[in-house]
Amino acid sequence: MSADETILTVRGLEKTFKSGLFGRKGFQALKGIDLEVGRGQVFGLLGPNGAGKTTMVKILLDLVRGWRGEARVFGLPPSQAVTRRRVGYLPEAHRMPYYLTGWQVMVLFGMLAGRDRKSVEKRAAQLLDRVGMLKDCHRKVREYSKGMQQRLGLAQALVHDPELVFLDEPTDGVDPVGRKVIRQMVTELAERGTTIFINSHLLNEVEMVCDRVVILNKGLILREGTIEELTPSVDATRFELLAPGASLEEELRGVGEGFRRDGERAFELTVDDAGLDATIDRLRARGHTITGISRRRLSLEDAFIDLVKEDRK
Amino acid sequence: MNLTIARALLEDSRQQVLDNKVFRLLVLLTAIPILASFLIGFYPDHLQLLWGFEPIYWRDMPNFLGGTNSPGPEHAAAVIQGWQGTIVDFFAGNLGVLFCIAATAFFMPRVLEKGAADTMFSKPVGRLAILLSRYFAGLLFVGAIAFVLVFGMFLGFGLRSGYWDPGFLWGALTLVYLFGMMHAFSLCVAVLTRSSTAAILLTFVLYALSSAFHGGWMIWSYVDDKQASEELRAALQGPDAGEDDDAADGGERKGGDPGVVLDFLRTSLSVAHYILPKTSDADLITAKLRRALSERASDLASADDEIEVKRAPLGFHLVESTRDDLDGAGVRWEADSGAQAGSYVLRRFARPEVERGSGARARTLPQTGIWRAKDLADELQARTDLLRAPEYDSESLGGVRAGKVTWQEPSANGPRERERLCFHVNDHMYELDVDLSTNGEEAYVAGSRRQRFLADKNLVIGNVELLEPGEWYAQKFDWTAPWRFNVFFSIGSSLAFILAMLGIAWWRLARIDF
Numbered sequence: 001m002s003a004d005e006t007i008l009t010v011r012g013l014e015k016t017f018k019s020g021l022f023g024r025k026g027f028q029a030l031k032g033i034d035l036e037v038g039r040g041q042v043f044g045l046l047g048p049n050g051a052g053k054t055t056m057v058k059i060l061l062d063l064v065r066g067w068r069g070e071a072r073v074f075g076l077p078p079s080q081a082v083t084r085r086r087v088g089y090l091p092e093a094h095r096m097p098y099y100l101t102g103w104q105v106m107v108l109f110g111m112l113a114g115r116d117r118k119s120v121e122k123r124a125a126q127l128l129d130r131v132g133m134l135k136d137c138h139r140k141v142r143e144y145s146k147g148m149q150q151r152l153g154l155a156q157a158l159v160h161d162p163e164l165v166f167l168d169e170p171t172d173g174v175d176p177v178g179r180k181v182i183r184q185m186v187t188e189l190a191e192r193g194t195t196i197f198i199n200s201h202l203l204n205e206v207e208m209v210c211d212r213v214v215i216l217n218k219g220l221i222l223r224e225g226t227i228e229e230l231t232p233s234v235d236a237t238r239f240e241l242l243a244p245g246a247s248l249e250e251e252l253r254g255v256g257e258g259f260r261r262d263g264e265r266a267f268e269l270t271v272d273d274a275g276l277d278a279t280i281d282r283l284r285a286r287g288h289t290i291t292g293i294s295r296r297r298l299s300l301e302d303a304f305i306d307l308v309k310e311d312r313k
Numbered sequence: 314m315n316l317t318i319a320r321a322l323l324e325d326s327r328q329q330v331l332d333n334k335v336f337r338l339l340v341l342l343t344a345i346p347i348l349a350s351f352l353i354g355f356y357p358d359h360l361q362l363l364w365g366f367e368p369i370y371w372r373d374m375p376n377f378l379g380g381t382n383s384p385g386p387e388h389a390a391a392v393i394q395g396w397q398g399t400i401v402d403f404f405a406g407n408l409g410v411l412f413c414i415a416a417t418a419f420f421m422p423r424v425l426e427k428g429a430a431d432t433m434f435s436k437p438v439g440r441l442a443i444l445l446s447r448y449f450a451g452l453l454f455v456g457a458i459a460f461v462l463v464f465g466m467f468l469g470f471g472l473r474s475g476y477w478d479p480g481f482l483w484g485a486l487t488l489v490y491l492f493g494m495m496h497a498f499s500l501c502v503a504v505l506t507r508s509s510t511a512a513i514l515l516t517f518v519l520y521a522l523s524s525a526f527h528g529g530w531m532i533w534s535y536v537d538d539k540q541a542s543e544e545l546r547a548a549l550q551g552p553d554a555g556e557d558d559d560a561a562d563g564g565e566r567k568g569g570d571p572g573v574v575l576d577f578l579r580t581s582l583s584v585a586h587y588i589l590p591k592t593s594d595a596d597l598i599t600a601k602l603r604r605a606l607s608e609r610a611s612d613l614a615s616a617d618d619e620i621e622v623k624r625a626p627l628g629f630h631l632v633e634s635t636r637d638d639l640d641g642a643g644v645r646w647e648a649d650s651g652a653q654a655g656s657y658v659l660r661r662f663a664r665p666e667v668e669r670g671s672g673a674r675a676r677t678l679p680q681t682g683i684w685r686a687k688d689l690a691d692e693l694q695a696r697t698d699l700l701r702a703p704e705y706d707s708e709s710l711g712g713v714r715a716g717k718v719t720w721q722e723p724s725a726n727g728p729r730e731r732e733r734l735c736f737h738v739n740d741h742m743y744e745l746d747v748d749l750s751t752n753g754e755e756a757y758v759a760g761s762r763r764q765r766f767l768a769d770k771n772l773v774i775g776n777v778e779l780l781e782p783g784e785w786y787a788q789k790f791d792w793t794a795p796w797r798f799n800v801f802f803s804i805g806s807s808l809a810f811i812l813a814m815l816g817i818a819w820w821r822l823a824r825i826d827f
Contacts, residue, residue: 017826061435063827084437091431097325099332111321112436156432 007164007195008037008060012069015055029055031219032069042190044210045199046304051216053199054092057166061089073164085114088162090153092169102128102137102144102152106159113160120159127155130185132178146173154182165189166197171205183209207231207300215304217311231298236268237276240292241283251286255279268296318438326450335416336454339409343462346400350469355389355476385627393476397466401484402596405462410492411517413458414499417451418512421503430827440822444500448815451496452489459485480603487599494590494807495520497814504818523589530586533579534797535782590807597790598800613644619738621773626657626766643746655749657766664742682736682743683707686716689733693720700728710736710767711774726750738774
């Protein structure tokens with residue numbers, strides 16, 4: 001298994017949702033998306049509401065039809081049911097069959113994916129244990145809290161050992177401990193060569209687990225790249241001092257640019273490597289005690305907001 | 314779809330059904346008639362509640378509860394059949410099916426709800442497979458209840474009352490068949506609207522409409538047939554057919570040709586009838602199947618289907634050597650205890666031409682049963698050896714009017730009760746001679762046996778108009794009837810309706826973006 005192996009290809013993907021009498025009106029959700037995903041990648045799919053993220057995923061799962069362009073999963077068009085044997089999906093705001101127990105849900109969806117009952121039961125026990133649901137798995141789904149349903153949803157998406165997993169808001173309603181477990185599971189899956197698509201509005205979580213990110217807006221890809229590519233380090237350096245005085249900006253005049261106070265004990269300054277030494281020397285000379293120095297990176301959230309704002313302009 | 318997926322869908326359907334509260338309620342309701350069939354014993358001369366209670370005799374009971382002056386094993390069986398029909402055909406076949414429609418209408422809309430559909434349809438299962446799994450989940454739902462109800466009652470009546478009628482088991486299949494038609498429509502509406510409320514309401518409307526259209530079509534066809542029959546009778550009997558025959562006042566067709574509006578109505582009614590599922594036929598199909606499985610062959614049936622005698626009079630048997638003598642000396646049933654105890658003889662011959670009227674109004678016409686009986690009464694009046702003078706009367710026999718003459722005459726074995734019934738069917742004259750000893754059984758027992766022998770359901774006369782459209786249709790409806798009244802056509806067109814509904818649902822489902 002290697003990242004070079006392309007398991008998902010999308011070219012010129014367009015989708016218009018028709019409405020009105022005879023479908024004369026419509027909303028174009030995707031306006032020509034191109035994407036290629038290799039095996040073992042953890043892919044973050046970001047975008048504001050209505051950007052087309054879910055539509056793209058649903059096209060790849062054959063849940064949305066009547067699109068134009070090219071889409072292939074494992075080299076086959078999504079309409080071929082056999083592709084979905086190798087795909088797991090956790091939809092946003094999903095509803096598991098309320099009349100079944102958690103265990104029965106796992107068995108049902110595992111068998112619907114074409115796996116025999118014995119192997120499904122074995123895998124179900126492991127997964128339910130992993131997401132912390134083994135104890136409650138014989139209760140009916142209708143008795144579960146939202147967080148429990150989310151954990152069960154994740155487990156069912158993985159019950160048939162898929163090679164490609166789409167997770168739509170996987171940590172929605174899950175407590176911090178559960179979130180950590182989910183993040184660990186995603187990392188483990190990726191290590192085993194499973195490709196994972198994460199669609200989430202919690203950008204810090206995406207930043208923590210994804211190695212590639214696509215940002216969509218209004219049906220188009222705005223940016224695609226690794227987390228590092230999307231969140232370049234900015235030149236600003238953050239200094240923390242034990243007791244900065246009120247005249248700090250005056251004391252640093254002539255060194256670096258863009259002085260900005262950041263709380264009572266810290267400030268930021270844009271300096272190059274030579275400027276960094278000069279700033280340290282100046283501060284030490286003025287008798288300041290430096291407690292910390294760090295290069296600031298643009299967060300994924302900042303990058304996302306900047307890109308979307310820019311696109312709106 | 315492989316076997317594993319099919320098994321998963323079946324298991325899912327089973328769980329969905331078992332979880333349904335209405336299903337549990339219906340199972341409880343079905344327990345009532347089943348329990349009753351175990352607790353109430355139906356016996357030839359009495360009925361017994363529970364065990365050890367005083368028996369309640371049929372003779373002491375009101376008619377609407379099955380009371381009769383002529384009890385016997387056949388009467389007990391008829392009462393049980395009546396109960397079975399009321400529970401299975403009326404309650405389960407109407408109210409029960411409507412309940413089941415309401416209970417299963419949410420099956421598909423729940424699958425199509427946002428969140429549920431995404432999960433289900435993201436699996437490698439075709440949309441058609443999921444649609445069919447919901448359809449069969451409904452059939453499983455009703456099939457389970459119907460089986461419990463019918464088989465439970467079958468066992469109850471068999472063990473308690475000794476009444477084993479395997480034909481009754483067809484009732485379960487008919488309930489599923491009836492529900493299958495409605496469920497397909499409900500599923501189609503559910504896919505089109507994604508609303509269980511719409512599915513329930515529109516299915517109720519269809520249920521009412523299909524019955525109404527079928528009823529309207531049946532009455533219209535009946536009227537047409539009656540007009541044709543009147544014309545035939547007028548041609549056969551002439552204007553002076555007799556005092557008991559109202560139709561003999563001429564063959565003039567009333568109303569003339571229908572107008573354009575009537576034509577349009579007629580065509581619309583027919584189209585609607587042929588397209589819609591034949592829900593009203595379900596009971597008749599059950600009856601046909603039941604008869605095919607559980608009824609004995611008729612005692613006598615003419616080759617031209619003009620007359621059929623299902624059973625011999627109680628205590629009598631058909632004399633085999635006379636079986637083919639209907640058009641000769643007559644078919645003879647003799648008392649089991651000996652010919653001198655009594656006999657029934659049925660014969661037929663071509664209707665003779667007789668002179669009616671006098672002078673300028675004299676005409677030659679085919680003889681009617683009424684005229685023949687009256688002529689016999691006149692002849693007997695001339696006899697001086699009779700112990701009781703002949704009496705003329707008329708009565709309905711298998712839907713036709715018969716003239717009846719009764720008298721008492723002496724014989725070497727003592728006085729004989731004699732009776733002759735004359736009736737005509739198309740161009741045949743029929744005579745039934747009853748000859749009973751007055752020394753044997755009590756008169757009322759003999760009388761009740763005679764009544765059972767001559768009852769409509771035992772003596773079936775074909776090719777005549779019956780009084781009620783439902784009975785007329787039931788008589789026409791048969792496996793080998795012309796396609797309008799054919800059982801296979803009824804089943805075939807209903808199955809076509811089911812396929813059409815599922816086809817539309819699938820077409821729509823394949824185009825839904827979840």
